[in-house]
Amino acid sequence: MKVLLILGHPRVESLCGALADAYSEGARAAGVDLRRLDLAELDFDPHVHTLSPNQQPLEADLSRARELVEWAEHLVFVYPTWWGGTPALFKGFLDRVMLPGFAFTTCESGIGYEGLLKGRSAQLITTMDTPPLIHKLLYRQPGRNALAKATLGFCGIRPVRYLACGSVKDSTARQRQAWLARAKFQGRQLQRGRISPFEWLQHKAGAWLKALRLQFYPMTWVAYAIGALAASPPGDLFTTGLFWLGYLCLFLLEVATVLTNDVIDLPSDRQNRFYSTFTGGSRVLVDGLLSQREVKAGIFVSLLGFAAASAWLVNLAPGAAGSITLVLVVLAILALGYTAAPLKLSYRGLGELDVAVTHSIGVLLSGYVIFGGDWYAAFPWLLSLPLLLAIVPAITLSGIPDLEADAAVAKRTLAVRLGRRGALEVALGFTLASAGVALIWHLLGIAEGAYGGIAYVVVPHAALLAFCLYRQRGKVELAERGNISSRIDGLMGVSLSYVLWFGLFPLFQLLGH
Incomplete structure (x- = not known):
């Protein structure tokens, strides 16, 4: 299995970075071919300056990232939830990479758009200061919906799994270790395949x-x-x-x-x-x-x-x-x-x-x-x-x-x-x-x-x-x-x-x- 892990935190040395390391360890133990992109270390302009994002030339790091997205069968995104959504760096990466003609195309059928990244699945791992239950019930998980449905799902990527770790600001060392263990377990689960039996049942x-x-x-x-x-x-x-x-x-x-x-x-x-x-x-x-x-x-x-x-x-x-x-x-x-x-x-x-x-x-x-x-x-x-x-x-x-x-x-x-x-x-x-x-x-x-x-x-x-x-x-x-x-x-x-x-x-x- 070909897996691409993308760390969307602007600081590699962070809890998100540690979660990415833990997931990578579990995934490699599962025998998958895992490659990793730390967005903080990529050289690219996150802003779209042209009328169409396709008109703005891709930097070398973004061209490589795009090749890896195309290569991967399973995408893993690790990022913090800030203001209910993703960091500006991560959002800018998506704006520059998930382009028309690559991630989706317009068409005259269905809803008028067709995802071009079908056949891929994804895993979201996010940290937040809001307790996950409150984030789900009170705020209706805007960041998850935007990324899982309006972005990845729109491009044909499904299913999209979700793991929320929080509240970070009130967490103890023991809780953080438990989150790292869960991230590692999620990576290790890939030895059973990209799609779990429950996800397969949902799909059918x-x-x-x-x-x-x-x-x-x-x-x-x-x-x-x-x-x-x-x-x-x-x-x-x-x-x-x-x-x-x-x-x-x-x-x-x-x-x-x-x-x-x-x-x-x-x-x-x-x-x-x-x-x-x-x-x-x-x-x-x-x-x-x-x-x-x-x-x-x-x-x-x-x-x-x-x-x-x-x-x-x-x-x-x-x-x-x-x-x-x-x-x-x-x-x-x-x-x-x-x-x-x-x-x-x-x-x-x-x-x-x-x-x-x-x-x-x-x-x-x-x-x-x-x-x-x-x-x-x-x-x-x-x-x-x-x-x-x-x-x-x-x-x-x-x-x-x-x-x-x-x-x-x-x-x-x-x-x-x-x-x-x-x-x-x-x-x-x-x-x-x-x-x-x-x-x-x-x-x-x-x-x-x-x-x-x-x-x-x-x-x-x-x-x-x-x-x-x-x-x-x-x-x-x-x-x-x-x-x-x-x-x-x-x-x-x-x-x-x-x-x-x-x-x-x-x-x-x-x-x-």
Whole structure:
């Protein structure tokens, strides 16, 4: 293992210097290849004098430091916490070394920046006069957050361990010896690897949470709850095990679906320059957070759980077993068929319709038949129609950022087939259609008044969304010429929030009956 230790104290002969010595001793005993930089002994100007730090030539010592940062697999920073942060010397070192093009780069995806120092981990060892617990609870650890998250994490370095030693001013010789022993122990721990078992577990848990894409699940729950309420009086519905068992089936099916999409859409996701929270997949395979084998195992486990939970549900539910089975089987075929063979609906130009159907009538009808309703009854279909129409604009717009990547792998989304302008026109048409249907349902009391009052918020929101879509049309030509980004985060936010009304209004109306 290649380890670089950087002492950020302006005095080498200090407690921080002793902690650096202790860590180095432990690390070398662990058999690692350790190199050390004492910033106090480097010859460099800590101030950035040029408009861009890249315009200021690096001194010889900083060039060597940069080479060592690039060489290292594990970075160790030992420094005092002064005024809640790092010393000026240490901060100046970071300003001069962690430069654009070396430590990070701008991009058109994610948050707009990408760390270039991925694959490295770090250890922070700091001294302070404030007791560490007070520093954590009262001041919220500003120095740690700035260095671990806003600097190292921003550059792709993670995990970042943290060891705080304090209060120094009130410490005894025995306490200082204990800190030195802890620093040495931290270095010695490297014989077990850069990543501890707990850190590995945290990493995997975080990767799986990212893979699940939980931001899409609330609307599924809402539509399912609407269906269940439509077939059964509210009462204690949400406290019954049957309700949550039914939702467990849908949850596991959605897990299997998003994981399947990640595996099959991997060639497109790798080329996607404009991904965001709601477009471009979870990125766990692209970023190497999970392997294909792990994700495929997740698909298998979730489908197995879906089948087991569905069998249990059919035996417990008051609805007809045949109806429940039929609805769940059709829903599973359509959900998985979004990307999976043989249907591959998103590759045939039917993906948007598929998502709209599964996330409206599909999950709503599941709740309805589980609690005794008939799948062929008009009520659930009328109840779901406005929601179905409202989903189409958002799912159509989500294809615009992905257009180039999807076209490269022959994924025939509406944005690929119709172009950006055509996708915007489809979104506009369905926005107006959903608002019109919502208004009719509101005025005529269709679906037993479940959409009563919705027109008061949907019509203004639809007008706002239509205005945003019209304005976006003016940017299409520039986007196609490559003069502006294909990201449409603001427009996506307006369209996704528009869908919420079509779930929340019927949900609360049915709860009030």
